[in-house]
Amino acid sequence: MLKRRIICILGAIIAFIAAFSDAFGLLDKLIEDTLYHNPDKIDSRIRIIKIDDRTMNQYGDFSGWNRDVYAELVEKLCVSETIRPAVIGFDILFSSEKEAAADRRFADACAAYGNVVCGFSYAFTKAVVTDKDGNLLDDVMHVQEKVLPYDSLASVVKLGFANALMDEDDRIIRSSFLYFDEADQTRAKSFSAAVYEAYQNANGAPAVYPTDERAMSFRYSGEPAEYENVSLCDVLNGTIPAQAFDDCIVLVGVYAAGMLDTYFVPIARGQQMYGVEIHANAIQAILEGKTLTAIPVWLDALLALVLVVLLMLICRKLSVLRVVLCCLLVIAVKLAAGVFLFDKGYSWNNLVVPMMALLIALYYTGLHYYRARTAKQGIEKAFSKYVAPQVVNEIAQNGTYELKLGGENREVAVLFVDIRGFTPLSESLEPEQVVDILNGYLELTTDCIFRHGGTLDKFIGDATMAVFNAPFDTEDYVYKAVLTAWDIVQGGNRIEEQFIKRYGKQVGFGVGVNCGPAVVGNIGCEFRMDYTSIGDTVNTAARLEANAPKGTIYISDAVYQQVKERITVEEIGEIPLKGKSKGVFVYSVTGIKNDSK
Numbered sequence: 100m101l102k103r104r105i106i107c108i109l110g111a112i113i114a115f116i117a118a119f120s121d122a123f124g125l126l127d128k129l130i131e132d133t134l135y136h137n138p139d140k141i142d143s144r145i146r147i148i149k150i151d152d153r154t155m156n157q158y159g160d161f162s163g164w165n166r167d168v169y170a171e172l173v174e175k176l177c178v179s180e181t182i183r184p185a186v187i188g189f190d191i192l193f194s195s196e197k198e199a200a201a202d203r204r205f206a207d208a209c210a211a212y213g214n215v216v217c218g219f220s221y222a223f224t225k226a227v228v229t230d231k232d233g234n235l236l237d238d239v240m241h242v243q244e245k246v247l248p249y250d251s252l253a254s255v256v257k258l259g260f261a262n263a264l265m266d267e268d269d270r271i272i273r274s275s276f277l278y279f280d281e282a283d284q285t286r287a288k289s290f291s292a293a294v295y296e297a298y299q300n301a302n303g304a305p306a307v308y309p310t311d312e313r314a315m316s317f318r319y320s321g322e323p324a325e326y327e328n329v330s331l332c333d334v335l336n337g338t339i340p341a342q343a344f345d346d347c348i349v350l351v352g353v354y355a356a357g358m359l360d361t362y363f364v365p366i367a368r369g370q371q372m373y374g375v376e377i378h379a380n381a382i383q384a385i386l387e388g389k390t391l392t393a394i395p396v397w398l399d400a401l402l403a404l405v406l407v408v409l410l411m412l413i414c415r416k417l418s419v420l421r422v423v424l425c426c427l428l429v430i431a432v433k434l435a436a437g438v439f440l441f442d443k444g445y446s447w448n449n450l451v452v453p454m455m456a457l458l459i460a461l462y463y464t465g466l467h468y469y470r471a472r473t474a475k476q477g478i479e480k481a482f483s484k485y486v487a488p489q490v491v492n493e494i495a496q497n498g499t500y501e502l503k504l505g506g507e508n509r510e511v512a513v514l515f516v517d518i519r520g521f522t523p524l525s526e527s528l529e530p531e532q533v534v535d536i537l538n539g540y541l542e543l544t545t546d547c548i549f550r551h552g553g554t555l556d557k558f559i560g561d562a563t564m565a566v567f568n569a570p571f572d573t574e575d576y577v578y579k580a581v582l583t584a585w586d587i588v589q590g591g592n593r594i595e596e597q598f599i600k601r602y603g604k605q606v607g608f609g610v611g612v613n614c615g616p617a618v619v620g621n622i623g624c625e626f627r628m629d630y631t632s633i634g635d636t637v638n639t640a641a642r643l644e645a646n647a648p649k650g651t652i653y654i655s656d657a658v659y660q661q662v663k664e665r666i667t668v669e670e671i672g673e674i675p676l677k678g679k680s681k682g683v684f685v686y687s688v689t690g691i692k693n694d695s696k
Contacts, residue, residue: 139320142383144185146347147328147375148172149354154332161353165198166205168335169351173208173215175334176349178341185301188216188294190261190352190360190375193248202249210255216297217253218261218290220246221279242281259293263362263374264314271363274316275381277308291381298348298386309390316391316446317384319366326379328354348382350375391446403451406433410459419467426460429453506620506633512567512580512658513617513637514553515644516544516587516610521561524604532602537561539594540606547586551579556631562644566632569619577614577661584610584652585691591650610652611643614661639683642676652688659686666691 150161158164169189177183196202209215226241247253264274276289288296296306309315331351333339352375353360361371364380384390410429414422430453437449518524518540525533544563548555552573556564565583568576591608598606615636622631639655647653659668667690673682 139318139389141321141326142386143327144347145326145379145383146344146349147326147354147379148331148334148349148351149328149373149375150191150352151330151354153330155355157332165201166193167198167201168331169193170201170205170208171335172331172351173205173212175337176341176344177208177212177214182341182345183212184214184344184349185346186214186216186294186297187349187351188218188259188290188297188378190218190290190350190378192220192246192261193217193252194219194246196249203251206251206255209252214297214301215255216257216259216290216293217248219248219253219258221260221262222246223262240279257293257297259288259290261290261374261378263377265362269363271365272377273365274314275377275384276314277310277385278313280313289381291378291385294348294350294378295382295385298382309385309388310392315381315384316393317381318389318391318441318444319364319380320383320387320389321376321380322367323364323370323372323376326376350379350382352378388444390444391441392444393446399448403448403455406452407455407459410456414459414463417463419464422463422467423460426456429456506618506622508616509569509619510615511569511617511619511632511636512577512612512614513632513640514548514565514567514580514584514610514612515562515641516565516584516608517562517644519607519609519649524606528602528604536598536602536604536606539598540591540608543590543594544587547583547590550586551583552576553580553583554630557629564631564637564641566617566619569632570630577658578665580612580614581652581654581658581662581666581688582691584612584654585688588650588652607649609644609647609649611640611645611647611654612652612658613637613640613643613655614658615639638678639676642678643683643685646674646676646685647687653685654688656684656686664692 155161158168161168169191173187176187193205209217221242222244223240224243225237225239226243227237247258248256260276260279262276263272264276265272266274275291277292278289279287281287292308299306329339329343352373354373354375360374362374362377363369364372364377366372406429410426414425417425433452433456434449437446440446518537524536528536540561541558541563544565545555548563548565551567553565553567554569556566558564565580567573567580567583573579587608587610591606595606598604613636615634617632617634617636619632620630622629622633643653643655653671654668659666666688668686669689671685671687673684675682
């Protein structure tokens with residue numbers, strides 16, 4: 100009981116520490132990506148105008164364009180005060196002046212309509228800085244450079260920094276910036292936040308952010324290329340009318356391979372997504388509150404501890420199958436709860452409880468196996484005291500023997516052997532000497548019985564009873580019973596010499612063997628039973644042994660008829676046996692013709 104409590108406490112501690120320390124880290128995120136990040140309904144208000152290969156085939160590489168292209172786009176989209184996008188977001192860095200006239204035209208167009216958001220970029224680096232109290236600290240997001248649009252454009256548009264926020268472990272984008280506080284206490288909005296705020300302002304609604312933190316984890320709504328997207332060239336040549344973007348959030352960005360603006364995301368494993376599409380997902384997440392809040396780590400760890408303790412307490416009393424089913428149920432419920440919480444905007448540790456459930460299933464499966472193995476070895480050990488090793492092996496391999504009351508009719512051979520003159524012998528020796536003689540005799544008889552596949556039925560004082568062909572079928576069992584009797588007598592002659600030298604006493608055996616039907620099984624009651632044989636066949640074998648002189652094997656005619664070709668005998672004739680109304684024809688075995696031992 101104490102050991103079980105210790106294991107239970109140890110399991111709870113492991114679960115708590117694993118959850119508290121986020122032991123599975125990256126693996127846990129990958130599980131969350133696989134199970135929980137599923138495509139949702141995209142927001143039709145968000146539309147993408149893409150700078151793709153078709154557009155660059157017509158206008159050339161976009162890095163060489165002057166700003167007339169972008170000015171023309173703004174003018175095409177903003178037809179009037181009533182037909183125009185709510186906001187146009189350029190996920191493009193207009194970081195330097197090119198052609199003055201074109202630059203001015205683009206800036207004037209943006210100023211005229213007042214609905215443009217342009218991106219800029221920070222170049223972050225690690226640096227040691229001094230805080231306001233004069234303490235040194237490591238700043239992992241120290242601004243090395245700030246790349247803004249050219250001055251005339253930056254002064255007339257709303258700005259948002261477009262830096263991607265990738266997880267350090269696997270470079271997957273699961274979060275998005277909302278703002279960044281610069282060293283001069285200036286708060287800059289992210290590109291997604293700036294577009295969202297501009298959209299809310301255009302609709303006369305307040306900008307409400309889902310978190311006060313500078314970054315948010317969010318749920319993706321669209322897979323790569325799922326948001327409505329059209330080529331920039333189709334808008335410029337009038338194929339796509341401006342009315343298609345009325346009151347929408349229009350994002351303009353690169354949509355071509357090789358432009359270094361693609362990233363891995365959790366919603367499409369192995370497939371990259373363009374940066375402008377990631378902004379679209381982040382904007383929709385802000386609009387719809389589809390952010391993720393991590394459950395406090397202490398609560399996560401406490402839940403893991405409680406679940407593991409309950410599971411271990413429940414599994415203690417279950418069978419192996421039920422333990423496995425229970426652990427699988429806990430895993431399924433835990434993952435299903437994760438899906439539910441994820442849909443509600445919460446994330447938690449996904450792997451600690453399932454991994455602990457697997458360990459618990461393995462532990463209790465192993466424990467059940469160990470206990471079964473121990474019990475099996477106990478039965479084997481118990482049987483080894485009664486039956487031959489080969490019989491024990493058969494029981495162990497087949498596992499079909501069941502200890503229960505009851506018997507069956509079987510054809511068996513029964514052997515009885517007894518020390519002749521044991522009572523007067525024991526009276527003339529010291530108790531220790533009597534025990535020595537008795538143990539030597541019993542060791543001999545047991546060894547001979549087991550060697551020929553017999554079952555040691557019982558010791559009756561100085562007598563031994565053995566049964567052949569029970570509990571399992573034994574080939575040529577009658578002959579093996581006779582061989583056993585012969586070996587006992589021959590072995591008795593050898594140990595007799597030892598006892599004469601040691602104690603000056605002679606020891607000899609009388610043996611009786613009979614065969615026929617008998618009732619074989621467990622006889623007794625539920626709490627105390629013996630495996631034995633009963634019936635006339637057994638009684639006759641006992642009477643044969645009682646009549647056999649020292650060093651003699653008496654067999655019945657039934658035994659003789661089955662083995663007469665392989666033994667030599669001396670006819671004793673019919674002799675009366677106590678308890679039987681009719682005599683039994685008896686033979687004394689004098690030799691073995693074909694010893695198959």
